Amino acid sequence: MKKQLLSTLFIGIDVSLRAHHAVILDFFGNQLASVSFNNNLSGASLITSEILRTAVSSKATHVVTAMEATSFYSFHLCNYLFQSPELAALNIKVYCLNPKVTSAYQNTFVDMDKTDPNDAYGIADFARTGKITSEPFNGSAFVALQRLTRVRLHLVESLAREKSYILTNIFIKFSELAVLNPRDKEDNPFSNRFGATSVAVLTDYLSPDEIAYAPVEELIDFLCEKGKSRFSDPEAKAKLLQRAARDSYRLDKAQYEPLNAAIAASFNCIKSFEKEIKTIDSAIEKAVKGLSSNGYQCLLSIPGFGPVISAGIIAEIGFIDRFKSEEKLAKFAGLTWRKKQSGRLTSDITYMTKSGNKYLRYYLGEAVMSLIKNHNPEYTAFYHKKRNEATRFQHKRALALTSRKLVRLIYALLRNNQLYISTRGAVEATT
Template identity: 75%
Template sequence: MKKHMLSTLFVGVDVSLRSQHAVMLDFFGEQHASIPFPNNVSGASLIISEIIKHATIIKATHVVVAMESTSFYSFHLCNYLFQSPELAAFHTKVYCLNPKVTSAYQKTFVDVDKDDPHDAYGIADFARTGKITSEPFQGSQFVALQRLTRARLHLVENLSREKSYVLTNIFIKFSELAAINVKDPDSPFSNKFGATSMAVLEEMSPDQIAYASLDELIDFLMEKGKARFTDPEAKAKLLQRAARDSYRLEKALYEPLNAAIAASFNCIKALEAEIKAVDKAIEKAIGGLATNNYKCLLSIKGFGPVISAGLIAEIGFISRFSSEEKLAKYAGLTWRKKQSGAFTSDITYMTKTGNQYLRYYLGEAVMSLLKNHNSEYTGFYRKKYDEAIRFKHKRALALTSRKLVRLIFALLRDNRLYTNNKERMKAN
């Protein structure tokens, strides 16, 4: 883009649900148009005509269109302009920019009104001054898969939120059961949201458990747990101990609490079922898309269909990125240097201005590698965990994710399968 700056028309678009505004600048900052248009096909056709008209007037050979990635409002216009055969003649590049970046730039305009024309001007000027560092829009090939992988994250976040919420009601009803860590040997259940634990919380009060006979409690646990407990008597004793150590409530409070807990459990079950359904849809969708890239990522032990699809959906074509540093920056896995004079701070903060969905799936991928005991990444994570002063897990996870970016970039760039250090040593 920089080679053709003098002969480029820069178009900034402020996008909203129903209306949009475009401002067109040449390289020298002269404004050639400021046009409102509706956010529909007719409006998109209008702005294409205006872009061609003004590009012809200034004899531009290239066009750069920039807009903020504002929720989903910019998607249709971005894709429409990208697919336009008329704009292709001007080597048009369309950019969806991070609103945080453009907003910070527009604050440099002193004493300027905050309205659509001025916002569009700021975006156009941002492009004109060569401050765009992101990759241009590459089409909608990965959009369908992306909608699935992002929907899955949305469901997972709702599930996590619902589980956190129901724990408050569980603590009020059964304080000791809520407080015990499931990894503690005194915990009667390995999963507070398992079928048996849910049945206990929905159907019994701490008093009923505390004063029930051991045989009755064992029978209840075996029925609800489908006879899967290896030592049901020990579980029953632990449950009774937790019940006896829990605070007691007035009897009138138990029925409303049971109803609230049951409602949350129903939501949790529904969300878990929907996540499984989306997982199947993701596996089906990825099958016919970027097959080679998918196989490359699946070759990493611990990378299943969901993690691989989530990474591919956000990365798209690896050719968009000239280096693994560019890919890491796109994911927001970069750290700001904090220095003044001879002082350099040991505490640096991650930018997080990149693609949050890609960052999430990289984090999930790292956790999966740790669970599968990948020696290379487990050792690196442990080293960074021990080095960290604060936020040990978060810092180690972020740094290990950054290391993983290098591997993913190399595999996708070279179109090859993964071999770990042990396998490479055996091959040699």
């Protein structure tokens, strides 16, 4: 092992949109090369030739290459170096590092200027000193699926943001609609601000005055048409709506038309986002079946796990044999907590690192909420137990701890290539 380290080259690459800079160090920290190259195929070929030349001159047998995961700029180079047949003979390992980690290390160089060569040197030295704890890059087999699952998250976040934004305009136009709360909520046509009936009320009527002074019979017919006659007592709902309109604040008449245009635009965006999410869901299901059908079926066997959640987890984990233990997988997801201790004092408050894969952490959280929604007794009980133990941030704390528990189950199923067994503890005992 010592001989291997002595014959290893450590390469740090500072990445950017147009060009990269690489610094090559030996085991003793001597700088053997410093080269800039373009962020394209020709540039990748150039740095490969430089690595091979340096390896021959220094008699190196192994190469460790590290770069920061700066947006998507590092993807092509990372994949190129990993797949290079020439570098495979040098047992190359390629790492995409969290910039937060490397930045903290480079801050220890107090007298060093902030330049691309110096940044590359800091990354190379970070690798040389054995600071890398993450798993190496393992190919791009899951990239296509990952693009789908991540764009779905982007659409979901955009949808949530649009829904949050439209509520401000809804309150300005029709303030009392936001506070309607009849006892029978399931039969309330206005409990869902984005349902067909609420949308029709907000877009078909110019102002609350038109509702307040409309005949009750007209409102009943309107609600029956838009609600497709689902309401048990449409007359009561019509009177409820009319009372809300009379109690709402009034605006100048000139303000209603542009406000209605803004509300209609937001509703169109919401409808578009929902449509695109359904399209992406179909594409995800199709992609994951052709890529990792066994792992996909293993996760689908868990009651509450649907196609999207299962595919999202598989896309971020990739090949499970990348991780030697479930602790490694949990660390990859950022579900670890740092202890704070000084002298005899140990803090009761510990913060989650969150330095791992945020997308995997998101899908684990969605999986936990799905398990609770589907009344999985084990995970529902654990979630509520941890929620009751907390004095603040109850939901976030319980969600994170339950996600950490779920990691053990997922790791066991994927590692053993087995389906979920409903008997409590049967699967997790195998870990």
